[in-house]
Amino acid sequence: MRDLSDTETAPRLTQGGRIDRSRPLTFTFDGRTLTGFAGDTLASALLANGIHLAGRSFKVHRPRGLVGHRENEPNALMRLGTGDRLTPNLPATLVELTDGLVAESQNRWPSLKYDLQAASGLLKPMFPAGFYYKTFMWPAAFWEKLYEPAIRRAAGLGRATTAPDPDRYERGFKHCDLLVVGAGPAGLTAALWAGRAGLHVILADQDSELGGSLLTERSTIDGEPASLWVDRVAGELARLDTVEVMPRTSVFGYYDHNILGAVERLPTAEHGARERYWRIEAGRVTLAAGALERPIPFPDNDRPGIMLASAVRAYLNRWAVRTGTRAVVFANNDDGFSTARDLSQAGIAVTLVDSRADAELPRALTGLEVTLHRGRTIVGSKGRHRVSAVTLDDGTRLPCDLVAVAGGWNPVVNLHSQTGARPRWDSIRDCFVPGQPRQNESSVGACAGRFTTAEAIQDGAHAAVEAIRALGKPVPELDLPVPEDPPAGRGEALWYVGGRDSHTFLDPQHDVTVADVKLAHREGYRSVEHMKRYTTLGMATDQGRFGNVNGMAVMAEARGLSVAEVGTTTFRPPYTPVSVGALAGRKRQRTFMPLRRSPLHDWAADRGAIFAEAGLWQRSRAFPQAGESLREAAFRETTQTRTHVGICDVSTLGKIDIQGPDAPELLNRVYTNGWKRLAVGRARYGLMLREDGHVMDDGTTSCLAEGHYHMTTTTGQAPKVMSHLEWCLQALWPELDVQVQSVTDQWAGLAVAGPNSRALLQRLLPGVDLSNAAFPFMGVGRYALAGGVPLRLFRISFSGELAYEVNVPADYGPALADKLLELGEDLGAIPYGLEALDVMRIEKGHVTAGELDGRTTAADLGMAGLMSSKKDFIGRVLAQRPGMADPSRPRLVGLQCADGDERIRAGSHLLPTGTQTTIDFDEGWVSSATWSPTFGRHIALGFLKNGGERMGEVVRAVDLVRGHDVQVEVVSPHFYDPEGTRQRG
Numbered sequence: 001m002r003d004l005s006d007t008e009t010a011p012r013l014t015q016g017g018r019i020d021r022s023r024p025l026t027f028t029f030d031g032r033t034l035t036g037f038a039g040d041t042l043a044s045a046l047l048a049n050g051i052h053l054a055g056r057s058f059k060v061h062r063p064r065g066l067v068g069h070r071e072n073e074p075n076a077l078m079r080l081g082t083g084d085r086l087t088p089n090l091p092a093t094l095v096e097l098t099d100g101l102v103a104e105s106q107n108r109w110p111s112l113k114y115d116l117q118a119a120s121g122l123l124k125p126m127f128p129a130g131f132y133y134k135t136f137m138w139p140a141a142f143w144e145k146l147y148e149p150a151i152r153r154a155a156g157l158g159r160a161t162t163a164p165d166p167d168r169y170e171r172g173f174k175h176c177d178l179l180v181v182g183a184g185p186a187g188l189t190a191a192l193w194a195g196r197a198g199l200h201v202i203l204a205d206q207d208s209e210l211g212g213s214l215l216t217e218r219s220t221i222d223g224e225p226a227s228l229w230v231d232r233v234a235g236e237l238a239r240l241d242t243v244e245v246m247p248r249t250s251v252f253g254y255y256d257h258n259i260l261g262a263v264e265r266l267p268t269a270e271h272g273a274r275e276r277y278w279r280i281e282a283g284r285v286t287l288a289a290g291a292l293e294r295p296i297p298f299p300d301n302d303r304p305g306i307m308l309a310s311a312v313r314a315y316l317n318r319w320a321v322r323t324g325t326r327a328v329v330f331a332n333n334d335d336g337f338s339t340a341r342d343l344s345q346a347g348i349a350v351t352l353v354d355s356r357a358d359a360e361l362p363r364a365l366t367g368l369e370v371t372l373h374r375g376r377t378i379v380g381s382k383g384r385h386r387v388s389a390v391t392l393d394d395g396t397r398l399p400c401d402l403v404a405v406a407g408g409w410n411p412v413v414n415l416h417s418q419t420g421a422r423p424r425w426d427s428i429r430d431c432f433v434p435g436q437p438r439q440n441e442s443s444v445g446a447c448a449g450r451f452t453t454a455e456a457i458q459d460g461a462h463a464a465v466e467a468i469r470a471l472g473k474p475v476p477e478l479d480l481p482v483p484e485d486p487p488a489g490r491g492e493a494l495w496y497v498g499g500r501d502s503h504t505f506l507d508p509q510h511d512v513t514v515a516d517v518k519l520a521h522r523e524g525y526r527s528v529e530h531m532k533r534y535t536t537l538g539m540a541t542d543q544g545r546f547g548n549v550n551g552m553a554v555m556a557e558a559r560g561l562s563v564a565e566v567g568t569t570t571f572r573p574p575y576t577p578v579s580v581g582a583l584a585g586r587k588r589q590r591t592f593m594p595l596r597r598s599p600l601h602d603w604a605a606d607r608g609a610i611f612a613e614a615g616l617w618q619r620s621r622a623f624p625q626a627g628e629s630l631r632e633a634a635f636r637e638t639t640q641t642r643t644h645v646g647i648c649d650v651s652t653l654g655k656i657d658i659q660g661p662d663a664p665e666l667l668n669r670v671y672t673n674g675w676k677r678l679a680v681g682r683a684r685y686g687l688m689l690r691e692d693g694h695v696m697d698d699g700t701t702s703c704l705a706e707g708h709y710h711m712t713t714t715t716g717q718a719p720k721v722m723s724h725l726e727w728c729l730q731a732l733w734p735e736l737d738v739q740v741q742s743v744t745d746q747w748a749g750l751a752v753a754g755p756n757s758r759a760l761l762q763r764l765l766p767g768v769d770l771s772n773a774a775f776p777f778m779g780v781g782r783y784a785l786a787g788g789v790p791l792r793l794f795r796i797s798f799s800g801e802l803a804y805e806v807n808v809p810a811d812y813g814p815a816l817a818d819k820l821l822e823l824g825e826d827l828g829a830i831p832y833g834l835e836a837l838d839v840m841r842i843e844k845g846h847v848t849a850g851e852l853d854g855r856t857t858a859a860d861l862g863m864a865g866l867m868s869s870k871k872d873f874i875g876r877v878l879a880q881r882p883g884m885a886d887p888s889r890p891r892l893v894g895l896q897c898a899d900g901d902e903r904i905r906a907g908s909h910l911l912p913t914g915t916q917t918t919i920d921f922d923e924g925w926v927s928s929a930t931w932s933p934t935f936g937r938h939i940a941l942g943f944l945k946n947g948g949e950r951m952g953e954v955v956r957a958v959d960l961v962r963g964h965d966v967q968v969e970v971v972s973p974h975f976y977d978p979e980g981t982r983q984r985g
Contacts, residue, residue, distance in 0.1 A: 010322075012048040013346070017320030018215060018227070019044075027101035030112055039208075042095040042103055043069065043076060044319035052304040052323075053385045054078075054092060056107045058157075058540070059511040061118040063385050065304025067508070069093050069216070069311040071206070071576050072292045072545035074509040079104045079158040084166050088158025089541055089577065096208050096248075096265075106158040113385060129516035129535040130523065157540065164589075167274040171585030176202040176244070178467045179260060179282035181251045181415065184212020185226075185453050185483070186445030187288035188233045189460030190467075195243035196476050197468045202280065203243065204262055206250040206576065210234045212290055213446070216314035218342060219453055220484045226453070229481060249278070253573030254418040258282045258439050261573065263582045275582040284440050284470065286463040288456075289412040291431075291446035292545055296330060296355075296407035297514060298378045298497035302505040305387035309339040309406035316342055324402025328353060328390055330378050331406035333491025337362050339404050344368040351398050353378060353390075355494050377497045378403070393497075408491055410549050411449050416441065417571035425564030430493045432549070432568055442466065453483035495553035506547040506554070510536045517551050521558040528552050528569050541577055544569060598651040599748040599813040604831070612834055615716040617652040622833040634835030635933040641836060642801060642934060644828025645754035647820050648837055650805060651813060654699070654718025655747055656711040656725065660738035663707050670728060670874055671701075672858060672867045678703045683778045683794055687858055687866050688721065689875025693884050695856050696875075697721050698847065700796055702780040710780075710792070716849055718744055728874070747792070748813025752820065753803035753840075755982075756827040761793070761804055763823040777984045785812075797983040798837065800844035800976045839930045842941055845973035850906065850928040851892065851941065857884050860943060862892050862973070890924040891947035894973040895940040898954045902966040904929045904940040908957040913967060917958055926957055934976060941973050 023038035029046060036045030043066050046054065052065040054076035064075035076092040082102050092103070108115040180191045183205035191203040209215070211230040221229040237243045246264060253261035262278040293310040295301070309329060315321040327348050329340045332355045340352045341364050350370045352361075357375035373392060380391040381403070389399045408430055413423040416434040419441070423432040426449050433449035444463050445456030457480055468475050496504055501515035516535045520526070525534040528551075537551045538544030548569060556566040587593070596616045598604075604611075609620035610630055624633035640646060658666065667675035671686035678684050683702040690696045697717040702710045713721045725740045752761060762770050765783055775781065779795045789812050797803035808816050821829050841848060847861055857879060858867050867879065878884065895904060910924035911917065924947070929940035940957075944950060950970045958965045972978060 011050050013316075013320040013322065015320070016317075018209070018318050019320060025097055025099045025101075027097060027099070027103065029103045030105055036097045038097075040097040040319060041069075041093055042078065042097055042101065043073070043092040044315055044321050045097050046076075046092060047315055047323055048319070048321045053112060054304070055105050056112070056115055056118070057302070057511045058107065058509055061107065061115050062302060062508075062511065063115075063118075063304055064302065064508055065386065066092065066307065067295075067311065067546070068293075068308050069314040070292065072308075072542075074507065074542045074546045077106055077158065077509075077541060079106055084161055084163035086159075086161040087579070088160050091541065094206070094576070098267075129512070129519050130525075133534075165581055167581065168272060169579075169581040169585050170273045170276040172276060172278050174202060174244075174278055174280045175282075176200045176280065177283045177471060178202070178286060178464075179204065179251075179280055179284070180286045180288060181205075181260075182212060182288035182290055182445075182447065183207070183210040183245075183247070184288060184290050184445060184456065185214055186447070186456035186460035186463075187212065187286070188230065188237075189457045189480075190286045190288065190444065190464045191237060191243060191245075192233055193461055193464035193476065193478060194467050195237060195240040196478070197464070197473050198242055199467060199471060199473070201240075201243045202246060202282070203237065204246040204249040204251050204280075206248065208248055210237075210245070210247065212288075214453070216310070216318045217338070217485075218317055221453070221481045223484070226483070246278075250576045250578075251280075251415065252575045252578055254285070254415040254439075254441075255573075256419075256439075258285060258441070260285065260415075261578075263578050275579060277582045277585055282440075284467045285442075286460070286467070287412075287415055287434075287441060287443040287447050288445050288460065289415065289447045291409040291411045291449075291451065293335075294407045294410050294549055295405050295547060296332060296377075296494050296497065297504045297506050297547065297550055298330075298380070299500040299503045300381040301378075301405075302508040303381050303383050303387040304385060305383065305401055306381065306403040306405065309336060309404040312402065312404040313339050313342050316346055322346055322348060324348060324400070326400045327351070327402040327404055328378070328398050328400045329404045329406065330355075330390075332356065332494040333406060333408055334362070335409075335491075336404075336406040337365060339406060340370045341365055341368065343404070344370050348402075351400070353392060353398075356492055377494070379497060379499050407494065407550075409446065409451055411443070411447050412575075413443070413447070414571045414575045416443050416447075418573055418575075423568060425562070427562075427564070430491070453485045457481060457483065493553075495550050495557070506551045507537050507542065509542050509546070510539065512537045512547075512551070514554050517554040518558055521555060526555065526559055528555060528566055531555055532569050538569070543575075596652075598649050599810040600649045600651060600750075600817055603814040603817055604649060604833075607831060609831075609833060614652065614834065617715055619652055619715075620649060620831075620833040622835045623831050630835065631931075634833070634839060635931070637830060637832035637836035638839045639933050640828060640830050641754045641799065641832050641840065643755070644830075645752065645756035645760050645824055646830055646832040646836070647817060647824075648751040648753070648832050649813075649817075650749040650751045651744075651747070651810070652715040653744075653749060654711075654713030654715065654721060655742070655744045655749075655807075656713065656718075656722055657741045657743045658701075658709040658711055658725075658738060659707060660736070661707050662736040662738045663709050666725070666728070666733070666736055666738045667701060667709065667711075668871060668873070669733070670725065672873050672876070674868050674871060675701070680705055681780050683780050683796060685778075685866075687861075687863055688724075689858070689873070689879060690854075691875055691878065693857060693875045693877075693879030693881065694854055695852055695858060695861065696724070697852065700778075700794070702794055704780065704782060704792075714848065714852070717852075718742070746810060747807040748810045748816070750806045750813070750817060750820065751798065751803060751837075752806060753797065753799045753801045755802055756824070756829070757802050757804055760820060760824040760827055760829060761806070764820065765791075765793075772985065785816075798844075798846055799840040799983075800846075800980075801840075801982055802985055803983065838928070839932065840976075842928050842930050842939060843932050843934055843976040845892075845894065845941065845975065845978075847892070847941075848928075851943075853927070856892075856943070857889070859885065860889055860891055862948070888946050890943035890945050892973050893942055893944050893947035893950070894971040894975055895926065895929075895942050895957065895968040896971055896975075897938055898967040898969040901937045903931070903964070904938050904957050904966060904968060905959045905962060905964050906940070907961075908942075908959040908964065908966075910942060910944050910968075911956045911958055913954055913956055915956075917960065917965075923955070932975070939975055940968070944970060 019037040019039035073091040073093040105112040177199040214226040248265040251262040359374040382389040434443040444459035504514040538548040604620040612621045622633040792807040794805040906929045908926040915921040924944035926942040
């Protein structure tokens with residue numbers, strides 16, 4: 001063999017490939033400045049700079065090099081970016097090279113080449129599969145303080161930044177007649193034919209350019225390089241108005257009703273967003289995702305420089321990178337011949353090791369310097385940071401710096417399987433192929449186990465014809481291109497090479513070996529799902545794409561079964577890693593949830609209100625005066641309201657308009673108490689249960705006219721109650737003639753409370769008799785203000801005082817609030833906020849979110865009397881279960897300090913005095929607490945076992961988190977005006 005010059009042996013070829021040599025790019029890897037070209041991936045650029053060592057294995061930190069060129073790369077996980085733009089665990093093969101890219105290797109210290117943690121490899125025999133489960137069970141106290149932190153530090157995955165992500169993400173929706181996933185020969189053909197027929201087609205591919213395998217092979221179509229055919233098809237697709245081409249888009253999930261999830265990577269500088277998440281609803285789906293080459297595990301097969309044969313060809317043909325100068329191709333099928341040919345033509349010395357005893361060099365290798373060892377296998381390798389030689393089973397030693405392994409192909413059945421379909425084993429091709437579709441989809445080309453270009457093009461055309469006919473459109477007459485590729489090569493199954501099983505790696509990322517799978521079998525973890533978890537085979541970022549089929553074959557051999565009988569693990573989305581930012585889109589920080597503001601928000605802000613979030617709403621907490629704290633303002637507002645009159649914005653309460661002749665019947669079925677006799681002009685308090693018997697919500701409903709009701713709900717439960725009513729009418733009782741409509745945003749609401757509230761409203765409505773006799777407690781009226789502005793008046797109290805709620809159309813809310821303050825200036829009218837409202841309701845013993853937490857029953861709240869025994873209602877039966885009706889359940893009680901006036905904290909646990917502070921003695925909890933300016937002491941509401949029978953008893957309120965332990969006396973929850981004379985007066 002002739003000597004080659006440095007230029008001829010340099011990693012990067014001087015010509016060829018699909019890179020743009022006119023656009024050089026600079027990037028850094030582990031602090032070292034390197035160069036690449038536009039069109040490179042990070043992986044190809046590293047190899048072009050002679051870098052093969054790319055990472056360390058997760059468990060024992062063995063050196064790992066690049067293995068693949070697609071999403072099945074297990075080793076080269078990188079941390080990209082700096083500062084607040086750090087992103088860990090990205091396979092270098094999926095990272096498009098950009099100018100200024102900063103990349104770092106992971107799971108090493110102090111450096112990738114000299115990793116001190118690699119010393120743990122000497123102890124590998126002591127850490128077999130399942131070691132963690134067996135060792136870290138005892139002592140239990142060590143788990144949180146010692147075991148878990150140590151395991152997490154050694155987990156192998158990179159660390160993300162804790163700083164806020166400065167990038168923007170978007171979400172969108174798309175609909176199409178046909179979604180084609182994958183832009184190889186099958187996908188391009190399907191999209192082209194369907195597009196020419198006028199179908200709305202989306203063609204999505206995770207690569208930056210179309211072509212798939214045609215970009216990495218030296219094949220021809222119609223007598224020309226296949227890349228020229230790709231360019232022509234891509235150009236025509238770009239001109240078709242009905243076709244949308246989406247490169248850099250990974251379709252990661254296939255869900256019910258032909259809905260698929262996809263993430264599109266966007267150059268931030270051009271689009272203003274980093275990624276965009278798409279929800280795609282497709283009439284039909286064609287899966288053309290191709291196939292992934294699998295390895296042939298052999299002893300010490302994990303050294304850098306040992307790669308998949310398809311990756312070696314890809315780097316050579318697409319990115320013009322020689323991955324070695326002296327290569328051994330290890331194959332069990334004819335695909336190894338293509339790799340040997342391409343390497344030899346690039347001036348690389350090639351030795352072909354074929355496991356088939358009858359293997360013969362094809363005509364395509366005639367005249368090339370390729371040495372064949374037929375019927376042989378590799379049983380070992382040498383080298384430290386890169387392979388330097390391999391040993392064959394006959395003892396032959398072959399010096400090399402590259403081993404290209406061709407072990408056969410695994411169709412990408414992941415998306416097909418996510419629909420619930422089960423892949424089937426093809427014993428001829430020795431791989432899992434798609435089974436019977438569960439949705440309106442088909443798999444084509446290599447994705448279906450048809451590996452030649454001719455088969456892929458035929459499958460793509462057939463899928464397009466099916467879609468065209470399904471939509472009733474004429475099928476265009478088109479000629480199929482003629483590829484000139486060899487027929488599908490035969491092969492023989494070779495799942496692994498026996499020998500040193502403990503050094504024969506199935507999953508190099510997790511250091512899982514053949515010995516680990518056999519150990520799992522011996523210890524009873526024989527299901528592939530159990531074996532996967534016991535050994536960690538194919539977990540983390542790999543998700544089984546690299547060596548899972550080989551691992552299943554090892555388990556099948558151990559069990560004496562076929563691979564088909566052993567089966568495969570469950571395929572779940574996402575197929576490739578998806579950033580949380582892409583899933584969230586713009587729903588972060590203030591846009592995480594819709595921000596709702598009351599019609600009186602600006603009015604309150606102009607008066608210096610401090611706001612708090614209550615569900616989706618911003619509510620005014622208090623209106624501090626100069627020099628006042630929030631606490632001082634709340635207590636002043638409480639006292640002023642109790643002695644004079646206060647005005648509070650209650651627009652955020654849920655409001656539901658209910659109309660129809662069967663409206664009373666609906667109310668009767670969803671509330672626990674009776675509603676059929678509620679008179680026009682009257683309101684009633686109601687309790688609503690879930691189906692399981694727990695309280696869902698409470699509120700008042702008013703009868704405005706015959707068959708017309710106004711329901712109010714708590715602020716937080718308004719959407720849930722509205723959905724509940726719609727579900728009842730649509731699913732449970734569709735025969736009821738009732739319409740429900742949320743009118744929360746239609747009406748502004750003001751609570752007017754205090755002894756001067758009647759006098760104030762009398763000034764607003766001078767012609768209306770608001771005396772106690774004419775407008776009693778729970779009365780309702782509809783009136784009109786000047787100019788005909790409608791007004792609804794409800795005599796309802798949440799404070800325990802004489803009080804009303806006034807509703808006007810939302811736009812008139814601020815004007816009404818101003819008018820009330822003006823009319824009530826001499827009556828002492830002030831605005832009050834949520835804090836004062838909460839103080840007064842605790843003083844009165846009214847329940848709200850703290851008590852209606854989804855765990856309480858009507859009896860727990862002291863409202864068993866509201867549960868009618870004369871009718872049925874939602875939740876009635878399950879509320880009568882023994883555990884729900886147990887009289888010893890925690891009941892609502894009031895609490896006050898037994899000695900002095902120490903603070904009582906909400907969330908404290910209630911325990912008997914003189915007992916240990918353990919869960920064994922826990923008897924309840926504090927749900928709401930406040931300092932009461934009315935009584936001058938701390939008070940609280942809580943739930944205590946047998947609470948109704950323990951009035952006057954002293955218990956402990958213990959808050960271990962904040963180190964608080966106080967003795968409290970059990971009293972009635974109704975601290976203020978328990979007879980209700982003030983609110984009825």
